[in-house]
Amino acid sequence: MAPALAWLTALMVVPCALVLALAFFRRGIYGGIEYTFTLENFGLVFDPLYAGIFLNSARIAGTATLIAVVIGYGAAYAIAAAPRRWQPVFLFFAVLPFWSNYLIRTYAWIVLLNREGLITQLLRWFGYTGEPPSMLYTEGAVIAGLVYNYLPFVVLACYAPLSRLNPELAEASRDLGASAMTTFRRVILPLTVPGIAAGAVFVFVLSIGNFVTPALLGGGRFQMIGNLVYDQFLTANDWPFGAALAMALIAIMLLVLTAQSLAADRAAGRIAEAKGAADG
Amino acid sequence: MSELRTLLAIDKVSKNFGRVTAVDGISLDIRENEFFALLGPSGCGKTTLLRMLAGFETPNDGRILLDGRDIAGTPPNKRPVNLMFQSYALFPHMSVRANVSYGLEMERLPANEIRSRVDAILTTTELVAFADRKPEQLSGGQKQRVALARALVKRPRLLLLDEPLGALDKKLRGAMQLELKRLQHEVGITFVIVTHDQEESLVMADRMAVLRDGKLLQCDTPHAVYEYPADRFVADFIGVMNFVPGKAAAGGVLAANGVRISGTVPATLSPGAAAVASVRPERIRLFPSTETANRIAGTVEALAYQGLDLQLHVRTALSPKPFLVRVTADAADRRPVSSGDAVELGWDAAAVRIFAD
Numbered sequence: 001m002a003p004a005l006a007w008l009t010a011l012m013v014v015p016c017a018l019v020l021a022l023a024f025f026r027r028g029i030y031g032g033i034e035y036t037f038t039l040e041n042f043g044l045v046f047d048p049l050y051a052g053i054f055l056n057s058a059r060i061a062g063t064a065t066l067i068a069v070v071i072g073y074g075a076a077y078a079i080a081a082a083p084r085r086w087q088p089v090f091l092f093f094a095v096l097p098f099w100s101n102y103l104i105r106t107y108a109w110i111v112l113l114n115r116e117g118l119i120t121q122l123l124r125w126f127g128y129t130g131e132p133p134s135m136l137y138t139e140g141a142v143i144a145g146l147v148y149n150y151l152p153f154v155v156l157a158c159y160a161p162l163s164r165l166n167p168e169l170a171e172a173s174r175d176l177g178a179s180a181m182t183t184f185r186r187v188i189l190p191l192t193v194p195g196i197a198a199g200a201v202f203v204f205v206l207s208i209g210n211f212v213t214p215a216l217l218g219g220g221r222f223q224m225i226g227n228l229v230y231d232q233f234l235t236a237n238d239w240p241f242g243a244a245l246a247m248a249l250i251a252i253m254l255l256v257l258t259a260q261s262l263a264a265d266r267a268a269g270r271i272a273e274a275k276g277a278a279d280g
Numbered sequence: 281m282s283e284l285r286t287l288l289a290i291d292k293v294s295k296n297f298g299r300v301t302a303v304d305g306i307s308l309d310i311r312e313n314e315f316f317a318l319l320g321p322s323g324c325g326k327t328t329l330l331r332m333l334a335g336f337e338t339p340n341d342g343r344i345l346l347d348g349r350d351i352a353g354t355p356p357n358k359r360p361v362n363l364m365f366q367s368y369a370l371f372p373h374m375s376v377r378a379n380v381s382y383g384l385e386m387e388r389l390p391a392n393e394i395r396s397r398v399d400a401i402l403t404t405t406e407l408v409a410f411a412d413r414k415p416e417q418l419s420g421g422q423k424q425r426v427a428l429a430r431a432l433v434k435r436p437r438l439l440l441l442d443e444p445l446g447a448l449d450k451k452l453r454g455a456m457q458l459e460l461k462r463l464q465h466e467v468g469i470t471f472v473i474v475t476h477d478q479e480e481s482l483v484m485a486d487r488m489a490v491l492r493d494g495k496l497l498q499c500d501t502p503h504a505v506y507e508y509p510a511d512r513f514v515a516d517f518i519g520v521m522n523f524v525p526g527k528a529a530a531g532g533v534l535a536a537n538g539v540r541i542s543g544t545v546p547a548t549l550s551p552g553a554a555a556v557a558s559v560r561p562e563r564i565r566l567f568p569s570t571e572t573a574n575r576i577a578g579t580v581e582a583l584a585y586q587g588l589d590l591q592l593h594v595r596t597a598l599s600p601k602p603f604l605v606r607v608t609a610d611a612a613d614r615r616p617v618s619s620g621d622a623v624e625l626g627w628d629a630a631a632v633r634i635f636a637d
Contacts, residue, residue: 176362176382
C-alpha cells in the first residue's frame, strides 16, 4: 500500500493540488502570477465564449463516442462470432494501431485527408477531375481522428461481454419465436450494455480533453477545451485561467466516470443481492 | 400410449460436419402424445438429431416431417417445436415471468391472453411464488422448471428436452423424472428427450431409440429394449449384463471351457461363429434346482449390500469377468453367503440372449 500511496501522492495529488491552487490566483499584468485570492477565473469559465467551447468539445466528443461505439461494437460482435482460434488474431489486429505513437497515427490522417493526399489521389485515379475536396481541418477530420485513435478501447470493452455470452441464449430466443433482429435487441444488446458503457466513457473522457487531434486535424479552427488550456498556459500566459479551465475539465471527466461507476456498482450489487437470495 | 398417429417422421436423415458424420441415415417415427427418449453415449449423434428437430442444424440428407410437412429447412422461430436447453438458457436480465412471457410476446398475442397463459403455466410448474425473481435467484430445480414452463407455454406440437435432468443432483433427478412424466401427461404434448442415462429413459420413456456412432441400433419400448436388446452393444449399454463369450452351436453357445449355455440362437448366426450368451443379473439364481437349464459352479469374490438387494461378484470358469448376481434380501436371509463361499449359479434358457460377438 505505502509505495502505491507515495507514488499516487507524488505524481497525481501534488501536481493536481498545485494546478488547483493556481486557479485561485490572479494573472499578473505582464504574465506571471499575482498571489492574491480570487474566484474570477472560475467565473470566466462560465462566460458564454468559453462555455461555448466546453459545449462544442462535448458535442465533438459525443459524436466521436457514438460513431466509435457503433463501429467498435460491430467489430467486437464480428470477432466474437468468428471461430474461437481466430479470435485472438483478430483482436491483435484491432489493437495493432496502439503499437505506434499517437502523434504518428494522427499525422497519418493528414497524409490521408490532405488536399493532394491519398484520398484525393484515389479519387483522381477513378477519374475525378474537379476541385480536391477539403477534408483536412474540418470538424469531420477531428472526429475521424478521435474515433480512429480510441476505437480499439471500444472493441476490447465490447468484446469481453460478447465473448462471454452463452450462445444458447440467442438460440433460446430464436427457438421461442424471435427473429434475429429481435434476438439482438432484446437479449444480446441488454446483456452487453456494461461493455458498451465502459467503452463509451473511455472514448468520451479521452476525446473531450484531447488537444493533439483538434490541433493537428482541426488546424486550430475548431477549438476544444484541450487547446484552450494549452493556449492559456503557452500562448496567452494566463496560467490561473488555464488552471481553472483544466479544473473544470477534470470535474466533467470525474462526473462522467462517477456516473458510470455508480451504474456499474448498482448492476453488480443487483447480481450480488440476487446471488445472496439464491443461497439463502 | 393409446394414440398411435405419427406426429414426427424422421426419414433417412444424415448430417455431417466436414468429414465427421454425426447422424447417419436415421429413420424413426415419433407418435402423438408420446414420451420418446433418444439414448446413446456421448458422440452418438443424439444431440445433433435433436438440434435438427429444433431447426438449429439442417440435415445434409433426408426429410423431417411434422404432421406430414417437411420442416427440415424451416428456421427455428418458424416451427411449432420448442427446445429446453441443457444449460436452461434462461435470460438472466429478465424475471421468471418475463422469461416465460417472451415466447408468447413473439407470437404477438394480446396482453391479457399472455398474462392468463403465463399464470396458468406458472401454477402448473409451481413457480407462482418466484414469478418476480431473476434466474440467479433460483435453485437448480427451480431454473429447470422455468425452462420447462417457458417452452411449454408456447403449446408446441413437439417439446424437445436436451439432458433436462443433467444439471440436477441425484435425489432431485429421481423426483423430477416422475414430475416430468406427470407434466407431460397433464399438458398432452409430445416429449422427445435426449439423454445418456439409460436408467432415465427406462423410467420415463414410452418408447426409446438407442443410437451409436450416428446410427439407430434399436427403437422400441423400454421393456422390449431391456429384455430383447438388438445387439451386444445395446445389451451392454442398457442395464447390467453378464456375457459368456464362445462359439455359436446348436441350441446355445459353447463357452471356452466346453460348457454349453442353452438359449435360442438367432437365425443370422451360423454354427461356429463367434458369439456371446448373455443373462441379466436378476435372472440368475443361487443354488438352482437340478432341472435348471444352465448351471455353473463359482466362488463368491465380493458382496455389496444395496438395501433392496445383495449384489454378488461370482468368479466362474465361463468368462474372464466375474458374474454379477442380484439376490433379493429375502433369499439372502434364507441362505446367507459370504465372500469365499463356493456357490452354484443357475438360469433358464429363456433368460439367455445370444448375439454375434
